[in-house]
Amino acid sequence: MIEIEVKGYANDEIFERVRESFEMIRREYHEDTYFQHPCRDFSETDEALRIRIRRFNGHFEAFITYKGPKIDPDSKTRKEIEVPISDPDKHTEILTSLGFREVLTVEKVREKYYVDKGIVIALDEVEGLGKFVEIEALAEDEKSVVETVERLKEILRELGVKRFERRSYLELLLEGR
Template sequence: MIEVELKGYADEKIFERVREKYKLLRREYHEDTYFQHPCRDFSKTDEALRIRVKRFNGHFEAFMTYKGPKLDRESKTRKEIEVELTDPDKYAEILERLGFVEVLTITKVREKYYVEKGVVIALDEVENIGKFIEIETLVEDQEKIEEAVEHLRAILEELGVKHFERRSYLELLMERSKNGDS
C-alpha cells in the first residue's frame, strides 16, 4: 500500500472547523526519533527511519517506520513500511549498535479525525514549529495517487488551508536549526 498524504499550515480557525465538522477518533502524544543510516545520507535519498512512541488514553504504542522517497511533486506520498515494537528502547539500541545515529526527536500533540471511509485528518501541534493539518489515505498502486491527491486537497481547501507543505517535520526542524532559529 502507498500512503497518500497532504500537509498544510493551520491556525486555530482551521482546527475549529475540523473539530466542528468531523468525529474525533483520539488525541495522541507522539515522540518521533529519527535515525541516520551509517552509509547512506537519507537527506539526499529522501528517505527516513524513525521510531514513534504514541501515548493515548493511558496506553502506548510504538512503531518503527521506514519511509521511501516521495512519489509525486505535490504531496508527501511515499511507500511506508511499519512494524509494531514492544520495546522501542531496545530497538533504538540495536540501531545504534549497527551504526545508525539518532538525528532528532520531534514531539507533537495529534488529534485524529474520521473524515470518510479510508480518510483521516490529523491536527498537529508540533513543538518549536507550530500548527499543521495532515490528511491521508491509502492507495494500492501509483496510478491512483493523482486522483487521491486531488480529493484530499479539495477537503483541505474547503477547510481553509491555503499553504501546503511537502517537507517533513524533521526537514522543517533541521532547516530551522541550520538557519539558527532553534
C-alpha cells in the same frame, strides 16, 4: 502500502472547522525519533527511518517505520513500512549498535478525525513549529495517487488551508536550526 498525505499550515480557525465538521477518533502524543543510515544520506535519498512512541487514553504503542522517497511532486506520498515494536529502547540500541545515529526527536500532539472511508485528518501541534493539518489515505499502488491527492487538497482548501507543505516536520525543524 502507499501513504498518500497532504499537509498544510493551520491556525485556530482551521482547527475549529475540523473539530466541528468531523468525528474525533482520539488525541495522541507522539515522540518520533529519526535515525541516519551509516552508509547513505537519507536527506539525499529522501528516505526516513524512525521509531514512534504513541500515547493515548492511557495506552502506549511503539512502531519502527521506514518511509521511502516521495513519489508525487505535490504531496508527501511515499511507500511506508511500519511494524509494531514492544521495546523502543532496545530497538534504538540495536540501530545504534549497527551504526545508525539519532538525528532528532520530533514531539507533537495529534488529534485524529474520521473524514470518510480510508481518509483521516490530523491536527498537529508540533513543538518548535506550530500548527499543521494533515490528511491521508492509503493505496495499494500508485495508480490512484494523482486523483487522491487532488481530493485531499480540495478537502483542506474547503477547511481554509491556503499554504501546503511537502517537507516533513523533521526537515522543517532541521532547516530552522
